[in-house]
Amino acid sequence: MGHMQTLSRRAFVFGSAAVAGGIAFGAYGRAEAAAPSAEGNPLAAGLGANSVTFNPWVEISPDKITLIAQHADIGQGVGSVQPIMIAEEMDLDPGQFEVRFAGPSPAYFNTGFKEELAPFLAADQSPEAEAARAAALESLRKSGLQMTGGSSTIPDTYDKLRVAGAVARETLKAAAAKRSGVAVADIRTQSGHVILPDGSKIPYVSLAAEAARIPPVLDAQPRDPSTWRMLGKPMTRLDVRAKVMGELQFGIDLKMEGMLYASVKLNPGKGQPLKSYDASKARAMPGVKKILEIKNGVAVIATNSWYAMKAVDAIACEWAPSAYPAEQADHWKVLESSFKPELLGKEWRTVGDVEAGLKRGKLVEAEYRAPYVAHQPLEPLNGIGLVTDKGMEIWVGHQSPQAVQAIAANAIGLKPEQVTFHNQWTGGSFGHRLEFENVRVLAEIANQMRGTPIKLVFSREEDFLQDIPRQIAIARHRGSVANGRIVATDLQLASTAPFKGLLERMGAPSKDPDPQLAAGTWNVYYDIPNFRATSYEAQGLSPCTTWRSVGASTAGFFTESFIDELIHAAGLDPMKARIAMCNVPHYRKLLETLAEMSNWKGPLGNGRGRGVAFVESFGTPVAEVVEVTATDRGIRIDKVWVAVDVGKVIDPVNFENQVQGGVVWGLGHAMNCELTYSKGAAQQTNYNHHEAMRIYQCPVIEVRGLENDPKVRGLGEPPVPPAAPALANAIFAATGKRIREMPFNKFIDFV
């Protein structure tokens, strides 16, 4: 139970408030016995007169209804679906409530991480696996960790937000019953009103004061999905109109009275300090108010962002050298020599006798590679900070509210509770907004500019240079085939450790093997009699972090390409063989559905080819077929079919958009993106060096959502991992060329 140890250490960092304050479980009344306590509900403190809060997600004042979105919206649509899950139960319509992002509180601890933290395969629903998940949940509860990530928003909130809404609805009905003398059983709710038997309507807001004086109805049950008005049906995301009309304010759009603008130049050798600098040119440039030295660089304060960026560009800096190798070739050398016992992460899973199996039949060996890749959401890192004698206020879009408090506080000698965090709508993340460089730097700058609100905007180039990339990895896979079957598979990879890196920067270092290096390697659901999955953790390389789909983004490519090689070596059809080997019935159904959707009939010929890949990540199985044509101008991606099983599709239109976006993300970066180092600095500093997919390369992407999984699953990340191997397998089918390294454009041209 190594992962639990990781968590308990993390709990030590973030959990003190949880232990001291108690956690509100008003909405959990059904499952947990804990009584709701006013101090455990973070909404209680800011409640106005004649207002009520039933739990950490619902607040009603005489003027308005506010629903709290605890998970950060990074474009994945959870700023919409979270409040709609509550509104479904409360009989509220869009437009009848406001949405506010949650502040930091252990009341918003993420229950969804229990699936990923329990050391069992996602498809394993045995009592032992469920017991481990229950134990993980308790550990999470103690930690109070509030974080958006791991495709966990829907798994975390599907039950609790619907229960939160049901508690609010039933308590409002009870308040109306008390006022009117009518039995609760004769009262219903509709469109923001309680409806009495005589047809008279009481708006929820007018019941707020009375509802506050009665105990919440904690045993309220969410409704059967068959009665849903909005969920599960095509609905419009709450943020779509404001985004289309240009009215939605992202973090970067905020402005404050008396605000000044900052831009930074930081040591491109990530994490290392500044040695010296010469700002004589910058001082004389237009709009410049001040030059500041900070721990790992310099900042310019100016009257607008552009003046600040131009001036900071003109500062000459001398940097301490990077702690990792200066040149990219040496990063690969370190990885190549990392397959050794002292760097063993873990042998994650062993079935049968792999060494004996490898001696039978035809041996297949292959080495695969995946480079560092940048996140680079289109909204660059930014934030507004204001430090006064009382503490710091920070306005920034981030996925870890408590960590923002801790990092900012640590940087300038405050206590975490002295940092007030206001989460923002963000222009994408893909894992970037789990890191802290903008937060730490902003705290340092605002602390030197006390009393003045400072808006920090990273230039795109600085954002690239400071981007803590996806892990770099090499796989050395072996397998054997005999009599038209895969006999043995020995999957080994050496990689930097993304999740451990993130934990370390959050102040909770772990000595346990990085579980993300198991993802995509150990969770192979094919009936292979001799199977082994092993990770090695390379040391001394670039810091790395979670990049949309994390470990599976690289390992999924390695595993599903190599399985394809074995299938071809065995003389089998890639789709039929996967279906035949699949040992989880509803995963097999997923592959069969994909075969039917794509009308899979084997080789296409004439320079056309199809590849298939199947990866489960974060508990969600996804299978994809990519079809390509080898043209005179290179490979053209013609069409993609995707089948995804999430147990329950909550928001169907957004579901399709997310899946298509995940495929575009997976394909685009596999085609043409890598981050390489020279002289300790990333060599790619804008999108022309790190382009991913543009519209002219985007194929038609046909999506189908299945609902056979016993659990409700997330899907922000799982569509990513199968895209790269399905493309590589398609290129092999079309050209006979097996590409074993990303990005593929190092080996083949794309149209």
Next chain:
Amino acid sequence: MIELTVNGTKRQVDVVPEMPLLWVLRDELGITSAKYGCGVAQCGACTVHIDGKAVRSCQSHIGEVAGKSVITLEGLHNKDQNPVLQAWIEHQVPQCGYCQTGQIMQAIALLRLIPKPTDEQINQVMSGNLCRCGTYPRIRAAIHAAAANKMAEK
């Protein structure tokens, strides 16, 4: 002082003439639908219309914009009836939405030039607009829908 017309209103700004229009709009005039994405005309998030043409405002020096008419998404006429905006909402194009104002301004310019574009023509005109969330299938569908609506109006 440099004078320009933004969304039909005359504005004066006191900045150096090399300052890009993008930053004048955002930081000096508080008009934020034009987004900073790359600063080097690689992403299209800053797209606005100058004298009716779609341009990257990060590449337009304010000194050269003086006296011209700038339209940002905020300044489109009759926004609620605009077929491109309607199609964008109907097809629920945005995910994070950060690039979408630029995509929309580019798409409006495309449909002015080519009222009923093919996929190939959409690719040619829209490929300068990056979407990191990967909403391209919906952008394509929304442009076709807007074109169809426009044709129906005529």
